[in-house]
Amino acid sequence: MIIQKIEICNFRSYYKSNTFELANGLNLIIGSNGDGKTTFYEALEWLFRTDGTNKMDSKYISKKRMEELFANESDDVRVSMTYEHKGTIKTLEKMFHFTKSFDGEVSPSNYSYTLTELSGVERTVKDGIRFDYDLPSEIRKYTMFKGESDLDVFQNSNALKMLVETFSDVKDFEAYFAFMEYATKKADQARDNAQKLDKKNTDKIKQLKYTIERESSTLSDIEREIKNKENEAVNFDGLLKSIEQSKEASKLLINVNRRIETLSQKRFQTQARIDENYTINLLDNMxxxxxxxxxxxxxxxxxxxxxxxxxxxxxxxxxxxxxxxxxxxxxxxxxxxxxxxxxxxxxxxxxxxxxxxxxxxxxxxxxxxxxxxxxxxxxxxxxxxxxxxxxxxxxxxxxxxxxxxxxxxxxxxxxxxxxxxxxxxxxxxxxxAFNNRLHDEVKKIDANLNLEFEQKKRILAQTDGLTEEQLLANYENISNWVEQKNKAENRIATLKHQRSQHRATLDEAQEDLSKLAEGTSAAIYAKTALIIRQISEAFKTAKETNKKRLLHAIEDESNVFLEKLNTNDFKGTIRILEKVNGQGEAVLINNDNTRIFNPNTALRTTYLMSVLFAIGKLSSEKDKTEFPLLFDAPTSSFTDAKESEFFNVISTLNKQVIIVTKSFLKESANGEVVLDQNKVDEISGRVFRIEKKKPFDDKKLGTIQTVISKIK
Structure with a gap:
């Protein structure tokens, strides 16, 4: 899929009709704060929503257009996208009508959502929800990202499962699993019915069935406890990771607080030694x-x-x-x-x-x-x-x-x-003189206290919204969380060992029961049940192998992209890990196979985007089509040099990428924000500049209008 054109009409700050003619490759939409970058992203989010929600919302209507309408006059809010998909040109369009009443109220109406296909001179109009066939909702999750914090696709607990189901053949096994479970149950019932006629081995059959029921029940309990313990381990692991991300800040904060306490006590003691009762001493001590x-x-x-x-x-x-x-x-x-x-x-x-x-x-x-x-x-x-x-x-x-x-x-x-x-x-x-020396000492202590308080402010300002109490509480709880996580993991290991033992006992009982059926009418049913169980285990093994193959493929492609995107800098190696509860996680590994916690923001952004590019490539290989990637401000933590290098590398990739950013802007001599043309010239790709039309009233939203300029 290649997006050729995006039109936005009367959608918030996009007054009347506005068009972006996009290229197949890198597309930069550059704007300062309040110029319409986020509105562009939200317009596409609204267009891509196929679940029927947020159809008509007056908050989408351009305030400027709304205010200039006369009574009983109407206009449209419209967002459309023209794209090429598998050789066919299509236009996805979502719109609604709005009318201004005599009392100044605006009411929306006539919602429509269409997908128009052009085949030669023929135009076929379909329901817009058919867009899901071209860009499935499960794929869209890996194509649109708002900000650097949104880049980690695995922060969604179901992400790995969705990836496996979407990009591997694992989902094809699910129908077989259901059938195998049904077939096994029926085969067991048929065997049991046939063995009722075997009077000779009645007691043995009864004992084996009891063993099978007991072991099956025990295995069910074990599986349930394993799942609970896996969730416990994951929860404590998540808590420890949240601490890991802020552990250094917690240590620094604790040390700062200790120094503040020591300095405060020293100040109190020093201040207490100052005796400046000069007025009393003038008379009492002559x-x-x-x-x-x-x-x-x-x-x-x-x-x-x-x-x-x-x-x-x-x-x-x-x-x-x-x-x-x-x-x-x-x-x-x-x-x-x-x-x-x-x-x-x-x-x-x-x-x-x-x-x-x-x-x-x-x-x-x-x-x-x-x-x-x-x-x-x-x-x-x-x-x-x-x-x-x-x-x-x-x-x-x-x-x-x-x-x-x-x-x-x-x-x-x-x-x-x-x-x-x-x-x-x-x-x-x-x-x-003694009192003056103490005063000087107090001043030095106060100066050191001020430095420590400033350090404390800096620490708290860089901890992603965590309060001082939370940082200290997390740090104090770390030993308890580690202990609880270890207990859960040890219990999981014990339970898995018990599971293997009980499975062995269950398999042995089922095999003995099948042997008793030999030479009787139940033999065929017993053999069928055994074969079905073996096939079911083979399917489980194949499913797990298929999943691991997919994760390794994502890893390999991610590291290829990381090598390209993060040149001349430390990068590490990307690994896609599966947690005990089946959740996924993309991490960086050092050459000694230890995990790199808290990489700098630019490196984190780069390796997470590498994972996204890898998923996009696997998607294109599976569906034989490319899907564009849309990012809103993904490189806000990059230096200017790093950013230019990053965009240049992306422009060389054979992939359509749309990035909304406030990069490549600078302040002119008169204080205005202008485009840094020299840096823009270094970029290969399509570049647009969006900005507020001047003049405007900074107190009146109805004067705000986003205008588009095609730079290159």
């Missing part, structure tokens, strides 16, 4: 005095200066007071210098110097009872004495208050603590 050193020195100098003046004035006052008692007192006080106040050094410091036998003012030793030590003792006693009230004092003191003395005492106290205050500066600096 940090406010950190800058007091310079102030204390200035304060001390001023206090000493004013104290010196105080003592000088007081001395002059006492010297001029004239009291004998005072004169006596002054004689004791008179020196060539102004003496220190009795409270300097303080009582505690003076006592400390006496205990340690050292003068901490001059730094010299003052052994006990030495002149220096006695002097310090005298000074201490003098200070203690000054604290006592002098009852005999008759002269009014020069200073009635002791403010300056209090200031001097405060100065002494501050100077005693000045060393600790100086140390406090270093302590505060160390605390702030």
């Amino acid at each position: 940090w406010i005095l950190m800058g007091f050193g310079d102030i204390a020195e200035e304060y001390s100098a001023k206090v000493n200066e004013i104290d010196l003046k105080r003592r000088k004035l007081e001395q002059d006052y006492l010297l001029t007071a004239g009291a004998d008692k005072v004169l006596k007192k002054m004689q004791a006080m008179k020196t060539d210098f102004v003496p220190l106040p009795v409270h300097i050094p303080g009582q505690k410091i003076m006592q400390e110097m006496l205990d340690e036998e050292v003068c901490k003012i001059c730094g010299r030793r003052a052994e006990k009872h030495s002149e220096a030590w006695e002097y310090m003792l005298h000074r201490l006693e003098e200070y203690k004495e000054s604290l006592k009230a002098d009852e005999d004092e008759e002269i009014e003191p020069y200073y009635k208050n002791n403010y300056i003395v209090e200031l001097q005492k405060r100065d002494t106290t501050l100077n005693d603590n000045l060393a600790e205050i100086t140390k406090m500066r270093r302590k505060i600096q160390d605390a702030i």
